[in-house]
Amino acid sequence: MSVTRPTGFRAAGATAGLKASGRPDVALVVNDGPEHVAAAVFTSNRVQAAPVLWSRQAVADGRLDAVILNSGGANACTGHQGFQDTHATAEKVADLLGISAGDVAVCSTGLIGELLPMAKLLSGCEAVATSLSADGGPAAAEAIMTTDTVSKQASFRATGWSVGGMAKGAGMLAPGLATMLVVLTTDAIVSAAQLEAALRTATRLTFDRVDSDGCMSTNDTVIALASGASGIPVPDHAIERALTEVCADLAMQLVRDAEGAAHDIRIDVVSAATESDALTVARSIARNNLFKCAIFGGDPNWGRILAAVGTTDAAFDPATIDVAINGILVCRAGGVGDDRTLVDLSPREVHIVVHLKSGDAAATVWTNDLTHDYVHENSAYST
Amino acid sequence: MSVTRPTGFRAAGATAGLKASGRPDVALVVNDGPEHVAAAVFTSNRVQAAPVLWSRQAVADGRLDAVILNSGGANACTGHQGFQDTHATAEKVADLLGISAGDVAVCSTGLIGELLPMAKLLSGCEAVATSLSADGGPAAAEAIMTTDTVSKQASFRATGWSVGGMAKGAGMLAPGLATMLVVLTTDAIVSAAQLEAALRTATRLTFDRVDSDGCMSTNDTVIALASGASGIPVPDHAIERALTEVCADLAMQLVRDAEGAAHDIRIDVVSAATESDALTVARSIARNNLFKCAIFGGDPNWGRILAAVGTTDAAFDPATIDVAINGILVCRAGGVGDDRTLVDLSPREVHIVVHLKSGDAAATVWTNDLTHDYVHENSAYST
Numbered sequence: 001m002s003v004t005r006p007t008g009f010r011a012a013g014a015t016a017g018l019k020a021s022g023r024p025d026v027a028l029v030v031n032d033g034p035e036h037v038a039a040a041v042f043t044s045n046r047v048q049a050a051p052v053l054w055s056r057q058a059v060a061d062g063r064l065d066a067v068i069l070n071s072g073g074a075n076a077c078t079g080h081q082g083f084q085d086t087h088a089t090a091e092k093v094a095d096l097l098g099i100s101a102g103d104v105a106v107c108s109t110g111l112i113g114e115l116l117p118m119a120k121l122l123s124g125c126e127a128v129a130t131s132l133s134a135d136g137g138p139a140a141a142e143a144i145m146t147t148d149t150v151s152k153q154a155s156f157r158a159t160g161w162s163v164g165g166m167a168k169g170a171g172m173l174a175p176g177l178a179t180m181l182v183v184l185t186t187d188a189i190v191s192a193a194q195l196e197a198a199l200r201t202a203t204r205l206t207f208d209r210v211d212s213d214g215c216m217s218t219n220d221t222v223i224a225l226a227s228g229a230s231g232i233p234v235p236d237h238a239i240e241r242a243l244t245e246v247c248a249d250l251a252m253q254l255v256r257d258a259e260g261a262a263h264d265i266r267i268d269v270v271s272a273a274t275e276s277d278a279l280t281v282a283r284s285i286a287r288n289n290l291f292k293c294a295i296f297g298g299d300p301n302w303g304r305i306l307a308a309v310g311t312t313d314a315a316f317d318p319a320t321i322d323v324a325i326n327g328i329l330v331c332r333a334g335g336v337g338d339d340r341t342l343v344d345l346s347p348r349e350v351h352i353v354v355h356l357k358s359g360d361a362a363a364t365v366w367t368n369d370l371t372h373d374y375v376h377e378n379s380a381y382s383t
Numbered sequence: 384m385s386v387t388r389p390t391g392f393r394a395a396g397a398t399a400g401l402k403a404s405g406r407p408d409v410a411l412v413v414n415d416g417p418e419h420v421a422a423a424v425f426t427s428n429r430v431q432a433a434p435v436l437w438s439r440q441a442v443a444d445g446r447l448d449a450v451i452l453n454s455g456g457a458n459a460c461t462g463h464q465g466f467q468d469t470h471a472t473a474e475k476v477a478d479l480l481g482i483s484a485g486d487v488a489v490c491s492t493g494l495i496g497e498l499l500p501m502a503k504l505l506s507g508c509e510a511v512a513t514s515l516s517a518d519g520g521p522a523a524a525e526a527i528m529t530t531d532t533v534s535k536q537a538s539f540r541a542t543g544w545s546v547g548g549m550a551k552g553a554g555m556l557a558p559g560l561a562t563m564l565v566v567l568t569t570d571a572i573v574s575a576a577q578l579e580a581a582l583r584t585a586t587r588l589t590f591d592r593v594d595s596d597g598c599m600s601t602n603d604t605v606i607a608l609a610s611g612a613s614g615i616p617v618p619d620h621a622i623e624r625a626l627t628e629v630c631a632d633l634a635m636q637l638v639r640d641a642e643g644a645a646h647d648i649r650i651d652v653v654s655a656a657t658e659s660d661a662l663t664v665a666r667s668i669a670r671n672n673l674f675k676c677a678i679f680g681g682d683p684n685w686g687r688i689l690a691a692v693g694t695t696d697a698a699f700d701p702a703t704i705d706v707a708i709n710g711i712l713v714c715r716a717g718g719v720g721d722d723r724t725l726v727d728l729s730p731r732e733v734h735i736v737v738h739l740k741s742g743d744a745a746a747t748v749w750t751n752d753l754t755h756d757y758v759h760e761n762s763a764y765s766t
Contacts, residue, residue, distance in 0.1 A: 046695075047693030079717060218690050303495020310428040310430030333462065334430075378676035379677060380680050
């Protein structure tokens with residue numbers, strides 16, 4: 001499990017005192033090589049946190065030696081001082097490890113709009129640098145949690161090589177990417193171009209299809225590191241499949257631990273004219289607060305699904321669309337279908353299927369219901 | 384006040400038994416002329432309720448003699464039977480009043496996806512037709528309430544003529560239009576083209592700028608009726624101003640009574656490159672659940688505003704944007720501004736100002752916070 005599953009990696013977590021809770025808040029993942037191949041994808045939000053701006057530059061040459069991560073503060077909307085703080089963090093880690101600051105990615109998560117307490121953070125860097133170990137993955141995964149209730153780790157094992165990963169993410173989960181920090185590791189021998197292509201495919205089909213609350217973060221980052229320590233060169237399709245499996249596993253862990261959620265909702269839009277149409281419809285449903293409240297209330301209120309579909313420009317005929325909730329075809333041909341009281345919404349997993357009857361394309365989006373606990377957690381988060 | 388404020392109109396409300404609560408649920412507004420000019424705007428949702436489909440046809444010739452409205456059922460996603468039910472309702476009212484069914488608009492509001500109990504509704508039509516009176520506006524306004532806690536009425540008085548209006552709307556408030564039913568009346572002499580143009584301008588600047596929960600209904604309808612009973616011809620700008628004032632008044636009543644809301648939030652986006660940019664940014668903020676939860680929690684979490692702005696394609700520089708909450712400039716030049724603890728969020732009214740610093744355009748959107756009561760009301764609505 002986790003980022004130290006593949007050979008060639010060490011990791012650690014420590015408590016720097018950034019969080020009021022006193023829980024671990026600094027993590028470090030180091031690639032000991034022999035190779036130091038890296039790729040990353042970042043939030044598509046135009047307001048980007050200082051660590052995103054820094055890490056985008058750091059990974060541009062396809063090489064990273066280490067990733068330093070902190071919870072307890074996003075270092076977003078913090079101006080020049082925020083960027084200098086990120087730079088200083090990378091320099092500190094580089095000094096401690098005897099590497100170049102330009103090969104250190106920085107990730108931060110927490111409240112937007114406050115400067116990080118740098119003395120504490122730099123002390124935390126020292127703590128993690130001196131406690132690195134080949135089984136430090138779980139400690140690193142724990143140190144990046146914010147409102148997560150459990151740490152998220154996953155791995156994929158092939159013959160002679162493997163992929164590991166850790167993630168944090170609980171609120172602000174929406175595409176482009178879903179809001180989160182993710183570090184993936186592999187000991188396969190892959191080129192930077194291979195890793196980049198595989199990572200883009202993997203995130204497009206996994207994290208990008210998670211839309212817990214429609215809110216896109218300023219700090220989303222997914223970084224993949226390849227050490228080559230297995231000595232095994234791996235073809236494109238193999239690394240793509242391995243990364244996709246690990247990302248899918250982590251994405252489902254994010255959904256299951258979304259802030260305050262009582263239901264995990266899988267929305268399949270099928271028989272769409274295009275995948276883009278299917279995705280547009282699935283996202284529109286996933287972002288409809290009335291629908292999400294209804295699911296929380298155990299109410300198979302399919303009219304709210306139809307109303308959400310109707311706001312899109314996807315190809316469909318309101319007079320032929322079908323909708324099933326947990327296997328009951330509650331809407332048939334755009335009208336009243338089977339008895340809605342037959343729908344059982346007591347399980348945590350809810351399955352919506354929308355039949356657009358306009359083609360052969362399909363897409364799936366995962367979301368959560370809208371609950372009292374979501375409101376509670378997000379109205380009290382920064383205070 | 385209300386739709387019977389102008390001369391030439393009668394109205395009534397009655398209880399047909401469509402609502403479990405036993406409260407009034409059928410309303411009728413009749414234009415006694417001498418003129419019968421009408422205009423209407425409808426939801427832009429592609430899934431449109433049967434009464435919307437019917438009324439769009441009825442008003443196409445610029446004439447309506449009456450509007451029959453019911454709460455307790457939306458008659459949306461009800462297929463051919465639903466349309467036949469709407470047709471039967473119009474025929475019944477036409478018979479009772481001795482007019483043509485093609486001059487009767489029908490509006491319905493309530494749960495989507497269930498057929499109306501027609502025997503009850505047709506009895507209700509008889510009840511309202513026999514109780515029509517020149518001071519029946521308030522009774523009609525009460526009969527169209529669903530989860531509204533108060534009825535909504537407004538009026539505008541000019542020299543010798545006036546405009547009156549009533550509205551219902553509490554949940555599913557989002558543009559295109561905001562979700563609601565509205566009937567406006569005037570005794571001015573105006574042409575159908577004048578009334579249509581004035582109504583489009585009025586709704587664009589009022590109801591279309593209300594976005595309580597981002598959810599667009601299948602039943603939104605705003606109908607304007609002109610009796611000409613004042614004998615006074617009115618120029619374009621005068622009818623436009625009068626309709627806009629009444630619509631703005633009703634729109635603010637909708638915001639103040641939005642389901643479960645604890646705060647009314649005015650979002651001004653200023654110094655935008657275009658009005659469209661300003662509107663896009665304002666809507667993005669208005670639909671951000673995390674921001675809306677923060678306001679509910681009394682937390683001036685401006686980072687969530689920046690994150691919402693960053694998801695748009697509006698012209699702005701993340702390094703220069705300013706944000707004020709209730710007069711405190713919490714974000715200056717994209718970074719930390721004045722002390723956020725100075726912001727007082729205890730009043731119900733909250734004022735957000737976003738300075739994009741990209742031009743001279745501006746737009747305002749009204750929304751509400753996201754509260755426990757919103758989740759409660761919308762998870763229990765149909766059960």
